[in-house]
Each structure stands twice: as C-alpha cells, then as structure tokens.
Amino acid sequence: MRIVKSTIALLLVILMTACPGSKDDGPDVDEMGDPGSVTLVFPDNNSECTEGATVNDVQSAITFQWQASENADSYEVNVKNLDNGETQKTESNSNESTITLNSNTPYEWFVITKSNDSESAPESAKWKFYNAGVGVVNYAPFPAEAFYPKRGGTISANTSVALEWKGDDVDNDITEFEVFFGTEANPSVSIGSTIENTMTANVISGETYYWQVKTEDKTGNTSISEIFNFKVE
Numbered sequence: 001m002r003i004v005k006s007t008i009a010l011l012l013v014i015l016m017t018a019c020p021g022s023k024d025d026g027p028d029v030d031e032m033g034d035p036g037s038v039t040l041v042f043p044d045n046n047s048e049c050t051e052g053a054t055v056n057d058v059q060s061a062i063t064f065q066w067q068a069s070e071n072a073d074s075y076e077v078n079v080k081n082l083d084n085g086e087t088q089k090t091e092s093n094s095n096e097s098t099i100t101l102n103s104n105t106p107y108e109w110f111v112i113t114k115s116n117d118s119e120s121a122p123e124s125a126k127w128k129f130y131n132a133g134v135g136v137v138n139y140a141p142f143p144a145e146a147f148y149p150k151r152g153g154t155i156s157a158n159t160s161v162a163l164e165w166k167g168d169d170v171d172n173d174i175t176e177f178e179v180f181f182g183t184e185a186n187p188s189v190s191i192g193s194t195i196e197n198t199m200t201a202n203v204i205s206g207e208t209y210y211w212q213v214k215t216e217d218k219t220g221n222t223s224i225s226e227i228f229n230f231k232v233e
Helices: 002-017
Strands: 040-042 047-049 053-056 059-066 074-081 087-092 096-102 105-114 127-131 145-148 153-155 160-166 174-182 190-194 198-202 208-217 222-224 228-232
Touching (some): 040 105, 059 074, 074 096, 087 096, 160 174, 190 198
Parallel strands (some): 153 228
Antiparallel strands (some): 059 096, 074 087, 074 105, 105 127, 160 198, 174 208, 208 228
C-alpha cells in the first residue's frame, strides 16, 4: 500500500509540472499588444481629392482616415509632398487626422501603428493622391516610381540594363516618359522618350549610375521623379 501511495504522489508531481499554459510559456502575441499594420481608407489611392475644406487660396484641410488597429495606442500619419520631397508627420490617438496641405499638389501617405506594450511599429501600404485646387481641369501626372533597378541596389555586370518604372495620372492621359541617365549625381542627358514603362540604357561594370524620369500628359503638364541610383558589379 505504501508503494502505491508513493507512485500516485509521483504521478501527480509529473502532471503538475507538465501542465500546459504555465507562466514559463510566456505571453502570446495578443498579450504583448503587438499592433498590426492598418488598412488605409481615405484619400483613395491614385485619386483626385476634392473633399478637403478650403483654408485659403493655396491650401486645404484633408481628413485622413484608416481602419483602427486593435492593439494600437496611437498612430503616426506620414504625408510626403511629391513635388519637393518634404514629409509632414502628425500624431493621432484615433483612426483619423485632419492635416492642412498645399492645393494642386501630389502627395503620398502612409500610417505607422504604435503600441505602448510593443516595440513593433508596422507601416501601412503607401497611397498617392492629388490634392485638388479650385478651377483645375487637368492634373499633372504623379512622379514616376522606379521598379528596376531598385534605388541603391547592385546589378550583375552587363553591357546594358532595362530600366523599369511606374507612372500614374489622375486623368489617365500620360503621353510620354523622358529618361535622363548617366554617371553624374544629377543626370542631365536624355536618352530618349517612350510611352512604355521601360527603356534600355548602356552600362559599364564598376560604375554607379543615376536616372530620373520626366512624365508628360496630353495637356503639357509634367512631373519629374526623384533621382534613382544603382551600381553595376
């Protein structure tokens, strides 16, 4: 009988130490409060924003909106002026924020989600829109974005490279892209124009190249992209 009691006691100890859900397992993701990236709502991607409140002749106030994140304590709204590259950052404790911006100007925006219980701060997707102005009938294209080569990237040695980019326009009336390319940090030599989103350029191994795309629509409105760069091995 004594042996049986000892065996039962030993089994109870083993079961207690092996019980799942003990503190040694650590908290799960929800307990840690990690916030997820949010889904943007307004202004729509690649859209003409006409719903802003007029502040003055050259500015309007836009109310940015996104879906709330369950574990978020705050949000950081990043709005980049695509004409001059300047970024405006605004903190918000709700899933919307009203920001005053220049009229007749293209912008890119995204939201960073923040939680007091986590070091994670995920970014949302990046959307572009054109902040409309009074009396504007046709809008300038958005500055082109580089697809390949990626900015600051390195490609294998070759004699040529197919530059690739993306162009968008609210009016959907882009007529051509002009590409400036060279080894100067501010490329000024045009290597041609095309209606396509790609152009071949000659390269030499060991060099760093810079390129830029000018976009034009049917009414003569233009935009110029940022300067992209890459290195050839």
